[in-house]
Amino acid sequence: MTLALAVAALTAVGIWLVLRGGAVRLIVGFVLLGHAANLMLIAAGGTDRREAALTGQVEPALAADPLPQAFVLTAIVITFGLTVYLLWLAPRAEEAAGPGDWPPEGSP
Amino acid sequence: MTSGAWLPLLFAVPILAAAVSVLDRSGRLGRVLAVAVPAGLALAGGALVWATRDGQVVVAQVAGWPGGVAIPFVADLFAALLLTLIGLLVVASMVFAVASGVAADPLVAPMVLVLTAGVAGAFLTADLFNLFVMIEVALLPSYVLMARTGGRRAARATRLYLTVNLTASTLLLAGLAAVYGTAGTLNLAALAGRGGEPVVATAVGVVLVALAVKAAVVPVHTWLPATYPHASPAVTALFSGLLTKVGVYALIRVVTLVYEPGPTLTAVVVAVAAVSMVVGVLGALGEPTMRGVLAFHMVSQTGYVLVGLGLAGAVGLAAAVFYLVQYATVKAALFLAVGAVEVRRRTGVIKELGGVAAEHRWTTVTFLLGALSLTGLPPFSGFWAKLGILGAAVEAGSAVAFTTALVVSLGTMLSMLKLGTGVFWGTRPAPAPDAAAEPAPVGAATAGAAADLPGRIAAADPDHDRRPDWDARPTLLRAARERGWPAGLVAPGLVLALLSLVVGLYPEPLLGLAQTAGQVLSDPTTYVRGVLGG
Numbered sequence: 215m216t217l218a219l220a221v222a223a224l225t226a227v228g229i230w231l232v233l234r235g236g237a238v239r240l241i242v243g244f245v246l247l248g249h250a251a252n253l254m255l256i257a258a259g260g261t262d263r264r265e266a267a268l269t270g271q272v273e274p275a276l277a278a279d280p281l282p283q284a285f286v287l288t289a290i291v292i293t294f295g296l297t298v299y300l301l302w303l304a305p306r307a308e309e310a311a312g313p314g315d316w317p318p319e320g321s322p
Numbered sequence: 323m324t325s326g327a328w329l330p331l332l333f334a335v336p337i338l339a340a341a342v343s344v345l346d347r348s349g350r351l352g353r354v355l356a357v358a359v360p361a362g363l364a365l366a367g368g369a370l371v372w373a374t375r376d377g378q379v380v381v382a383q384v385a386g387w388p389g390g391v392a393i394p395f396v397a398d399l400f401a402a403l404l405l406t407l408i409g410l411l412v413v414a415s416m417v418f419a420v421a422s423g424v425a426a427d428p429l430v431a432p433m434v435l436v437l438t439a440g441v442a443g444a445f446l447t448a449d450l451f452n453l454f455v456m457i458e459v460a461l462l463p464s465y466v467l468m469a470r471t472g473g474r475r476a477a478r479a480t481r482l483y484l485t486v487n488l489t490a491s492t493l494l495l496a497g498l499a500a501v502y503g504t505a506g507t508l509n510l511a512a513l514a515g516r517g518g519e520p521v522v523a524t525a526v527g528v529v530l531v532a533l534a535v536k537a538a539v540v541p542v543h544t545w546l547p548a549t550y551p552h553a554s555p556a557v558t559a560l561f562s563g564l565l566t567k568v569g570v571y572a573l574i575r576v577v578t579l580v581y582e583p584g585p586t587l588t589a590v591v592v593a594v595a596a597v598s599m600v601v602g603v604l605g606a607l608g609e610p611t612m613r614g615v616l617a618f619h620m621v622s623q624t625g626y627v628l629v630g631l632g633l634a635g636a637v638g639l640a641a642a643v644f645y646l647v648q649y650a651t652v653k654a655a656l657f658l659a660v661g662a663v664e665v666r667r668r669t670g671v672i673k674e675l676g677g678v679a680a681e682h683r684w685t686t687v688t689f690l691l692g693a694l695s696l697t698g699l700p701p702f703s704g705f706w707a708k709l710g711i712l713g714a715a716v717e718a719g720s721a722v723a724f725t726t727a728l729v730v731s732l733g734t735m736l737s738m739l740k741l742g743t744g745v746f747w748g749t750r751p752a753p754a755p756d757a758a759a760e761p762a763p764v765g766a767a768t769a770g771a772a773a774d775l776p777g778r779i780a781a782a783d784p785d786h787d788r789r790p791d792w793d794a795r796p797t798l799l800r801a802a803r804e805r806g807w808p809a810g811l812v813a814p815g816l817v818l819a820l821l822s823l824v825v826g827l828y829p830e831p832l833l834g835l836a837q838t839a840g841q842v843l844s845d846p847t848t849y850v851r852g853v854l855g856g
Contacts, residue, residue, distance in 0.1 A: 232485065240481075244488050251495035258503035282502060285451055289495055292458050296488065299462070303469055303484070306477060 217257045224250035237304035241297060248293035252286045259283070324373055326380035329395040329446055332366055332405065333456075335359060336439035340432040352431030356416045360438055364409025370402035375835065377842050379852035389855030390509060394448040396853055399839040401445040403647055404571060408445075410821075411563035411654050412438050414814035418658050419556035421810025422665045424471045433463035433470075434560065441564045445571060448853045450501060450508040450529065453572060454494050457536065461487055464565060471554040479552035486545040490535035497528030510579050511853035514846045517581035526580050530573065537569025539628065540598040543621045547605060550620075551613040551670070555661025558613055562620055563654045570624055570646060574631050574639070578843045579850075583634035588718065591632030596726040598625030603733035611670040612660040612745060615737050616653065619696075622730060623649050629711055629727065633718040640840025641710035644833060648703035649696070652822050656692040658815030659685050663745060665811060672740065677750035684812045686746050691819035693738035695826065698731050703825035706833065 224246045231243030259282035265272040267280040339359045343352030373380050374397060383392035397405070416434060419425040440460025447453050465487075469480040502508055504521040516522045531542075538546040546566070550558050581587050602622025609615045627649070630642025662685050663678050664670045679686040695702035698709075708731060715723035825832050842848055 232489070240485065244492070247489075247492045248495075251492050251499065254496050254499035255502070258499040282499075285498070285502075288451075288455060292455070295462065296458075299465065300484070303465075303477075303480065306469070 217253055217261060221250045221253050221257070224253070237300075241300045241304065244300070245293065245297055248289065252289055252293075255282045255285050255289065324378055324380045326370075326373075326382050326395075326397065329380065329382035329397060330384060332363060332446060333395075333439050333443035336363070336435045336442065340435035340439070343432045343435065344428075347428060349426070349428030349431060352428060352435075353416070353420055353425050356425075356431035356434045357413055359435060360409045360412035360416070362409075363438065363442060364406050364413065367402055367404075367406030367409050370397045371399065371406060371835065373397075374399040374402050374842075375838065377838050377848060379842070379848055381852045383855075389853055390512060393452065394509065394511070394853045395446045396448040396849065397446055398842050398849055399835060400571075400574070400643055400843055403643065403835060403839060404445050404567065405442060407647055407650055408438065408441055408564055408567070410818070411650065412560065414654060414658065414818055415556050415560040415563065417810050417814045418559065418661065419554075421808050422554065422556055422661070424554045424556050427470055429470060430467065433466050436460075436463040437467070437560070437564060441568055444568045448510045448849075450498055450510060450513070450576075454491070454498060457494070457568060457572075458491060460565065460568060461491070464561060467557050467560075468549070468553045471557045472552050476552040479549040482545060483549040486535065486549075490532045490542075493535070494529060494532035497525065497532055500525035500528055509853065510575065511846075511850040514579045514850045515582065523581070526576065530576060533569050533572045533576065534594075535569075536566065537573055537624055538566050538621055539573075539594055539624060540601045540621060543598065543601070546620060547609065547614060547618040550617040551611055555613065555657065555664050558617070559654050559657035559661060562617070562657055563650050566620060566624065567646065567650055570627055573628070574642060574843065577631060578639065579846050583844075588632050588634055588720070591628055592720055592723050595625045595628035595632055596722055598622065598628065599726050599730040600625075600733075603730050603737065606737040607733065607740065610672060612664065612672060612675070612741060613657065613670055615672075615741055616656055616660065619734070619737060620653065622734070623653065623696075625730075626708075626711055626727065629723050630714060633714045633720060633723060634844070635714075635718065636837070636840045636844040637717050638714040638840070639843045640833075640837045641707070641714040643839045643843070644710050644836035645707040647832065647836070648707045648822060648825060651818050651825075652692050652695045652702075652704060655688055655815045655818035655822065656696065658811075658818065659688040659692060660741070660745070662688075662807065662811040662815065666807060672744040674751060675745040676748040677746075679746045681750075682807050682812070684816055685807065688812070688815040688819045689742070689746055691823055692815075693742060695819070695822045697735045697738055701823070701826045703822040703829065703832075705826060706829045710833075710836075 228243045228246035228250060231239045231246065259279035263276055263278050265276040265278060267277040336359050339355040343355045346352060370380060377399065380397045382395040383389055384395065385392060412434065416425065416431070419430060424430055437460050440456050440458070444453055444456035444460060447456055465480060465484055468476060468483055472479065498508060501513070501522065504525045505513055505516050507513060513526070517526060535542040550561055553561065577587070577591070599622045602618055602620070602625060606615045606618040606622065609618050627642050627646045630638045630645060632638070660670070663675065667675060669675065691702070695704035698704040698707070708727065711727050712724060715727060
């Protein structure tokens with residue numbers, strides 16, 4: 215339930231930020247949306263089993279599902295790379311787009 | 323099933339080549355590799371077509387783990403055909419990029435190589451999560467290519483392109499979470515036939531919506547015509563041949579594997595496809611620029627491919643495969659033909675063009691071959707493609723698909739006529755003064771005039787916002803001024819257009835291959851057994 219609420223909150227705030235316009239809001243919005251998707255992936259593996267997934271040391275029924283964790287790791291790396299690229303692009307796009315093309319920070 | 327432990331190389335070699343090519347600051351090594359490696363990919367694709375021509379699949383279980391546990395790379399005939407195709411298209415676009423001066427930027431070649439790797443990987447993977455990763459690998463360089471090879475206005479187009487694609491990717495990731503949560507696996511072969519369970523069907527539906535955005539299917543198509551024309555012509559040709567095709571490929575792969583064919587599936591897919599065909603062709607008629615027309619047209623052509631998917635069965639899928647392969651070739655040829663005109667004339671706005679036929683014969687021939695093929699006239703490959711779709715519609719008894727496909731062909735002809743009469747025939751209009759560069763009258767040079775600049779530009783040039791301005795970059799300007807019609811601008815498109823003519827005159831081999839590919843797609847048993855083993 216906590217996870218579901220967290221996903222809902224992250225998605226809501228993320229979408230709101232993306233739709234607000236402005237480069238930094240867009241970037242933060244996508245970071246939040248990415249986290250929402252990552253939490254969904256974690257939830258997909260089941261959150262009731264949390265022991266380390268090591269064969270021979272842990273009861274298989276208690277071991278966490280390692281696959282979603284691997285998915286999330288990959289997704290985090292991709293989101294991180296994209297965020298860096300967006301941060302590189304944002305000032306250039308703002309400069310190139312000229313007046314009126316990209317609403318400046320703080321504009322409604 | 324054949325073992326093909328070398329399959330991951332088709333992904334790894336272009337990535338490594340990209341890494342090596344950034345070492346050479348001058349970019350020369352990169353330009354060589356970005357032609358040589360995709361050419362090798364085309365050859366490897368040809369070898370895979372040969373290996374899978376009788377309906378077999380070539381499988382690589384990475385690191386030799388058993389099927390179902392390993393990361394699977396699979397090539398069936400459909401994937402092999404597309405690999406060969408994208409190899410050719412990348413070579414053609416890269417040659418054009420070098421000739422048009424875009425590739426003078428040393429980052430272009432490595433980015434093209436990474437893009438190639440991502441697309442090849444997406445065609446080969448049999449795992450939904452890896453499909454997501456491959457799509458991201460292909461998209462990241464595409465953001466860079468669009469931002470760096472376009473002009474000032476391309477920055478805004480890049481922002482739109484990025485926003486749409488990031489949203490779709492996030493949705494794809496969320497969809498994957500839903501699929502894993504409901505089905506317990508993301509292996510495509512293990513998901514085969516699971517569409518009968520309502521929860522799994524819904525979860526996969528989320529994935530399909532995300533893929534539909536990437537494929538630019540109506541109603542999630544609007545980003546494509548707004549962004550593609552703002553990149554440089556070589557990059558638009560590359561994107562049209564590679565990126566949306568990944569979306570279409572993934573839609574076909576997932577739908578055929580996961581869902582059982584039935585009247586509901588046919589109704590939904592055919593409805594979406596028919597709307598795409600109509601909206602795409604009407605939108606293309608209203609575009610003011612050459613590449614705008616062609617880009618909007620892609621939406622319509624994607625619709626044709628999806629009709630084949632919707633009609634299901636081996637016949638419909640064979641028609642879809644044939645259509646996809648020939649149309650990607652023809653579309654790239656058209657993009658390269660109008661791209662050559664754009665490089666020479668330094669404008670893509672149709673009403674500022676005209677009389678190209680009198681100036682350069684071979685570009686006109688390329689356009690003519692491509693336009694006739696896209697319209698679906700014999701003896702071009704487009705004729706057999708449309709015949710296949712119509713035949714599949716008759717066999718499935720779908721009046722909607724049949725009528726739409728016929729009527730939309732007429733619209734295709736109209737938009738090709740618009741390009742033909744506006745750009746290639748007629749006379750060249752007197753060069754219009756460049757509204758944006760025109761100095762303001764001395765009397766009007768008040769403090770307020772600068773603030774009103776966008777307004778004045780808009781009044782002087784209603785197409786201002788939609789006019790691609792990629793050639794504002796100095797290197798491109800130099801390349802465009804120095805040479806006449808260099809072979810590198812003309813030959814790539816001409817070769818692709820002639821390929822379409824050859825396929826139209828001798829359609830048997832490709833029709834046969836498409837038929838086999840359609841059978842393999844419609845009956846996933848071979849694919850599933852290949853991936854899961856046993």
